[in-house]
Each structure stands twice: as structure tokens, then as C-alpha cells.
Amino acid sequence: MEPKPNRRDFVKLGLFAGTPLALGVTPSLAIGQLGMDEQEALSFFETVRTRRSVRQFKSTPVPEAHLREILDAARLAPTSGNQQPWKFLVVQDPGTIGELTDAMVARGLETMRARGVEVTAEVEESVRASLTQGYLSAPVYIVVLTDGESQYPTYNHWDGPLAAGYLMLAARALGYGTVFITDAIPDEVTREVFDIPDRYTRVCITPLGVPEAWPDSPEKKSLDEFIVQDRFSQATPGHS
Numbered sequence: 001m002e003p004k005p006n007r008r009d010f011v012k013l014g015l016f017a018g019t020p021l022a023l024g025v026t027p028s029l030a031i032g033q034l035g036m037d038e039q040e041a042l043s044f045f046e047t048v049r050t051r052r053s054v055r056q057f058k059s060t061p062v063p064e065a066h067l068r069e070i071l072d073a074a075r076l077a078p079t080s081g082n083q084q085p086w087k088f089l090v091v092q093d094p095g096t097i098g099e100l101t102d103a104m105v106a107r108g109l110e111t112m113r114a115r116g117v118e119v120t121a122e123v124e125e126s127v128r129a130s131l132t133q134g135y136l137s138a139p140v141y142i143v144v145l146t147d148g149e150s151q152y153p154t155y156n157h158w159d160g161p162l163a164a165g166y167l168m169l170a171a172r173a174l175g176y177g178t179v180f181i182t183d184a185i186p187d188e189v190t191r192e193v194f195d196i197p198d199r200y201t202r203v204c205i206t207p208l209g210v211p212e213a214w215p216d217s218p219e220k221k222s223l224d225e226f227i228v229q230d231r232f233s234q235a236t237p238g239h240s
């Protein structure tokens with residue numbers, strides 16, 4: 001006889017209340033590409049609560065099956081008119097990541113020179129180290145792009161970030177960190193290093209990897225600060 005799920009499994013699988021699991025039957029549902037039980041991934045709400053922007057990674061490789069599962073979650077995000085206007089550029093080749101690093105170092109040094117800093121070999125080494133121990137320490141980078149030649153290109157700016165959000169949550173559920181990077185790795189740098197054609201707009205680039213550590217949450221506003229009940233004109237005093 002299959003062992004019954006323990007209480008923790010029920011908590012983790014809270015979303016599946018009402019499925020045969022809630023009746024004490026072993027789940028046969030499996031995550032798409034992985035064939036893994038839900039127990040091996042975090043529950044939805046645990047995932048949402050514990051996702052963090054991660055900026056330092058271990059070199060541990062990301063198995064292909066995990067990578068595909070994460071991208072598959074992004075693929076399932078809603079889009080305007082179901083147009084699905086994305087490209088997910090996946091960068092894993094260490095040589096290519098090295099080129100991105102070189103481009104970022106060159107850019108950093110250029111900025112320093114423009115500010116009058118004398119750029120010595122030591123300065124260059126410290127700029128490189130701060131990048132390779134930070135944003136550029138991950139084994140995988142994903143550039144989320146939308147296609148300007150999609151069916152409804154004026155809606156791409158909604159569709160793009162939704163896929164990125166799904167991707168980041170799926171990564172967290174499987175134990176990986178991400179961060180929605182915009183300015184820290186400028187668009188023009190990724191465009192040049194990765195030969196991104198003009199028709200694609202970059203939504204973000206995210207590293208993907210096992211976090212060196214999960215950061216504490218930055219301070220978040222309370223839920224009540226966001227809620228407006230029924231109409232703005234009847235909002236509680238102090239809330240607008």
C-alpha cells in the first residue's frame with residue numbers, strides 16, 4: 001500500500017485540496033517535463049512568499065529538465081489574444097557568458113575613466129571580481145524578449161513581464177534564484193553580445209542558478225496599502 005501523505009505534504013499541497021490527494025489518495029499528477037511529484041517542488045503560496053531577487057549564485061549546473069520546466073511555465077503565461085509573442089534566449093555557454101562579463105567590465109571601466117578614475121590592472125581586477133561574484137556568477141542566463149512582429153505588438157509590454165514573472169516563480173519552486181535585471185546589465189550590452197535582432201524587445205535578463213544564500217526580503221508594503229474598496233471616492237481616510 002502507498003504511504004499516506006503526511007500533514008506537511010497536505011500543507012505543501014494545499015492548492016490541491018479537492019483533488020484525490022485531499023481524500024488521502026496518492027497523487028498521480030506530475031509536473032510537466034520533469035515527471036516529478038509536486039512534493040518535490042514548493043507549493044504555490046510558499047513559492048510566491050519565498051521568491052527573492054538573487055544576485056549571487058553557486059556554480060552548480062541547472063539540469064536541462066529543470067531549465068525546460070521553468071521555461072515551460074513561462075510559455076503558459078497569459079497573453080493578449082493568445083499571441084505568445086516571446087523568445088526565451090538561453091545562455092549557458094561559458095564562453096558566451098565570459099563575453100558578457102568582458103563587455104560589462106569594459107563598460108564599468110569606461111564609466112570610471114569618464115569620472116576621472118585611474119584604471120589600473122588592480123581596478124580592472126576588482127571590477128571583474130565584483131561582477132563574477134555577483135550578477136555574473138550564475139551558470140545560466142535567460143533573456144526574455146518580445147517580438148515586434150507579433151500579432152498585437154502594442155500589447156507586448158503586458159505579455160512580456162507576465163512570462164518573466166511565471167519564469168521566476170517556477171525557478172523558485174524548483175530551488176533556483178533569479179532577478180529581473182534591467183539597468184544593471186544594459187539592453188545594448190546583451191543586444192550586442194548575444195546578436196539580438198532589432199525586431200525583439202528585451203523585457204529583462206535574469207541569471208538562473210542555485211543561490212549562494214537566499215536574501216532576506218526587502219521591506220514590503222502591507223496589503224492594506226494596496227486595497228481600495230469598491231470606489232476611490234469611498235476610500236478609507238488616509239488611503240487614497
Ligand SMILES: Cc1cc2nc3c(=O)[nH]c(=O)nc-3n(C[C@H](O)[C@H](O)[C@H](O)COP(=O)(O)O)c2cc1C
Pocket residue numbers: 051052053054055179180181182183184185217218
Ligand atoms: C522592472 C524591474 C526592474 C528591475 N531592475 C533591476 C536591475 O536592473 N537590477 C537589479 O539588481 N534588480 C532589478 N530589479 C529587482 C528589484 O530590485 C527587486 O524585485 C526588488 O528590490 C524587490 O525585491 P524582491 O524581488 O526580492 O522581492 C528589477 C525589478 C523589476 C520588476
